[in-house]
Amino acid sequence: MNLSEKEVRYVADLANLRLSAEEVPRMSQDLGQILTHIEQLNALDTSNVEPMAQVLFDADETATLREDIPHATLSNQEALVNAVSSGAGYYKVPKVIDRT
Amino acid sequence: MSAPTVLPALTIAAVREGLRKKDFSASELATAALAFAQAENPKTNAFLTFSPERALAAAAKVDAEIAKGSPIGALAGVPLGVKDVIVTKGVRTTCGSRILENYIPPYDATAVARLEDEGAIVIGKLNCDEFAMGSSNENSAYGPVRNPRALDRVPGGSSGGSAAAVAQGTALVTLGSDTGGSIRQPASFCGVVGVTPTYGRVSRYGLVAFASSLDHIGPLARNVEDCATVLHAMAGRDEQDSTSAFAPIDDYHSLMKYPVRGLTLGLPAEYFEGLTSETGSLIDAAVKKLEGLGCEIRQISLPHTKYALSCYYIIATAEASSNLARYDGVRYTIRTEGGTLSDMYRNTRGVGFGAEVKRRIMLGTYVLSAGYYDAYYKKAQQVRTLIARDFSEAFKGVDAILAPVSPFPAFKIGEKVDDPLAMYLSDIYTLTGDLAGVPCMSVPCGQSSEGLPVGLQIFAKHFDEATMFRVAYQYQQATSR
Numbered sequence: 001m002n003l004s005e006k007e008v009r010y011v012a013d014l015a016n017l018r019l020s021a022e023e024v025p026r027m028s029q030d031l032g033q034i035l036t037h038i039e040q041l042n043a044l045d046t047s048n049v050e051p052m053a054q055v056l057f058d059a060d061e062t063a064t065l066r067e068d069i070p071h072a073t074l075s076n077q078e079a080l081v082n083a084v085s086s087g088a089g090y091y092k093v094p095k096v097i098d099r100t
Numbered sequence: 101m102s103a104p105t106v107l108p109a110l111t112i113a114a115v116r117e118g119l120r121k122k123d124f125s126a127s128e129l130a131t132a133a134l135a136f137a138q139a140e141n142p143k144t145n146a147f148l149t150f151s152p153e154r155a156l157a158a159a160a161k162v163d164a165e166i167a168k169g170s171p172i173g174a175l176a177g178v179p180l181g182v183k184d185v186i187v188t189k190g191v192r193t194t195c196g197s198r199i200l201e202n203y204i205p206p207y208d209a210t211a212v213a214r215l216e217d218e219g220a221i222v223i224g225k226l227n228c229d230e231f232a233m234g235s236s237n238e239n240s241a242y243g244p245v246r247n248p249r250a251l252d253r254v255p256g257g258s259s260g261g262s263a264a265a266v267a268q269g270t271a272l273v274t275l276g277s278d279t280g281g282s283i284r285q286p287a288s289f290c291g292v293v294g295v296t297p298t299y300g301r302v303s304r305y306g307l308v309a310f311a312s313s314l315d316h317i318g319p320l321a322r323n324v325e326d327c328a329t330v331l332h333a334m335a336g337r338d339e340q341d342s343t344s345a346f347a348p349i350d351d352y353h354s355l356m357k358y359p360v361r362g363l364t365l366g367l368p369a370e371y372f373e374g375l376t377s378e379t380g381s382l383i384d385a386a387v388k389k390l391e392g393l394g395c396e397i398r399q400i401s402l403p404h405t406k407y408a409l410s411c412y413y414i415i416a417t418a419e420a421s422s423n424l425a426r427y428d429g430v431r432y433t434i435r436t437e438g439g440t441l442s443d444m445y446r447n448t449r450g451v452g453f454g455a456e457v458k459r460r461i462m463l464g465t466y467v468l469s470a471g472y473y474d475a476y477y478k479k480a481q482q483v484r485t486l487i488a489r490d491f492s493e494a495f496k497g498v499d500a501i502l503a504p505v506s507p508f509p510a511f512k513i514g515e516k517v518d519d520p521l522a523m524y525l526s527d528i529y530t531l532t533g534d535l536a537g538v539p540c541m542s543v544p545c546g547q548s549s550e551g552l553p554v555g556l557q558i559f560a561k562h563f564d565e566a567t568m569f570r571v572a573y574q575y576q577q578a579t580s581r
Contacts (some may be wrong), residue, residue, distance in 0.1 A: 018450030055537030
């Protein structure tokens with residue numbers, strides 16, 4: 001199984017990841033190798049097997065619901081403390097809409 | 101007390117006794133532990149950040165309780181190191197990544213808060229593979245950790261700093277995280293005890309998410325009892341993590357003192373293929389020892405083991421690609437500008453993430469992308485069911501399962517760094533425990549002819565950490581005599 005450099009660039013785009021010109025062929029080779037290994041799963045017949053999304057244990061259906069009581073959360077100031085750029089209680093990002 | 105000579109041999113019980121007899125105060129111990137860790141750290145690079153202010157404030161609190169004659173917590177005065185993927189309020193938490201270089205969390209992980217409530221002293225944050233992705237600690241943006249037992253070798257990963265600090269004696273106990281073997285494998289490489297509890301046993305609140313359905317927080321220490329004490333103190337339901345379990349927490353300490361005579365231990369054939377002969381002989385000897393203590397040894401099969409690596413690298417990377425989407429140059433400390441918002445995202449992530457993290461985000465994005473979801477992700481979830489079923493079937497006939505932790509002992513720094521698949525294969529015996537969500541641990545069982553530690557892995561039933569600790573404790577007692 002090989003992943004072409006075109007496919008690598010497409011997936012990088014989906015993942016919002018800038019890859020350098022050197023990273024693309026390397027990624028194509030590494031992912032190809034891993035995907036080839038993963039192909040072994042096709043040998044298993046899983047047509048009647050339920051997928052497992054989570055480790056589940058016996059508990060009441062509503063066991064994880066809490067009482068609807070307000071409680072303190074992080075303040076606006078605390079939540080913004082690691083922001084690269086903020087102002088007036090908001091995150092600041094580069095301009096999204098260009099008014100021309 | 102003479103700190104440098106005493107610290108590497110301290111146990112939780114010895115700290116308790118020392119405080120009780122007033123041989124030292126918690127503040128004196130914290131000061132000595134910090135000075136020792138800071139002086140020794142350049143040898144291994146295990147600690148990334150020290151937290152003297154937080155440590156001394158916590159120690160002063162313990163001393164005040166002692167002065168008042170109040171009862172002290174189970175971990176009073178115990179120097180604790182925390183893996184840098186677990187958040188600590190006001191103390192830099194990098195996840196071993198450049199993208200969180202200056203991240204100062206505004207809150208504490210539940211596990212850390214609970215240990216501090218019991219008097220533990222957080223002395224600093226420990227190096228690890230970036231976002232806990234790796235098996236050698238070579239993927240840290242802050243340099244590799246060296247194995248204290250052989251400085252030219254890796255400590256294992258991803259909790260490499262957590263294992264190295266315990267082995268080196270610069271922390272008495274540490275917290276690690278385990279998604280595919282990241283506590284047990286470094287514990288085995290460094291010759292310490294490392295525990296991955298049942299999924300849901302310890303709250304993940306404040307554990308920076310890698311693969312949420314597989315992530316665990318667990319303790320590392322030099323002996324089984326200290327691991328049990330730490331786990332007991334942080335285990336249990338937490339409203340902040342809806343996957344944390346309500347299951348009652350056993351009194352590990354009294355239960356582990358029961359002899360193992362009469363327990364049935366399973367040996368899965370699939371875990372004895374492809375390991376080095378020295379590792380195999382050491383595991384055989386450990387099994388014989390437990391047989392000598394009166395355990396019945398039974399050959400078993402966990403037939404889907406060989407599919408675990410493929411299953412794991414689909415599920416873990418899929419979840420990671422989603423979890424790591426939040427690092428976008430907006431909320432967390434670094435940004436690399438570009439023309440548009442989208443360029444800024446791409447540039448920030450391209451510069452901020454290391455090679456292995458990018459590889460896993462790419463793989464995870466690919467397996468979740470349109471047209472591939474059923475072929476990869478759903479298929480892997482179905483295989484996960486089969487792997488979990490292997491364990492539940494096996495546990496109908498045995499109380500615990502014994503296996504090696506890793507096919508080989510610690511390898512040389514740089515040896516596998518250019519071959520991702522070879523690196524992944526060092527986790528083949530540990531991935532299954534996380535996929536099934538069963539408790540498992542590594543306990544030292546001797547060393548190779550080159551003096552490299554080897555770990556025995558013990559698996560138990562969901563929420564039956566008590567039996568796992570009992571086997572490990574009785575084994576450690578029988579071999580330390």
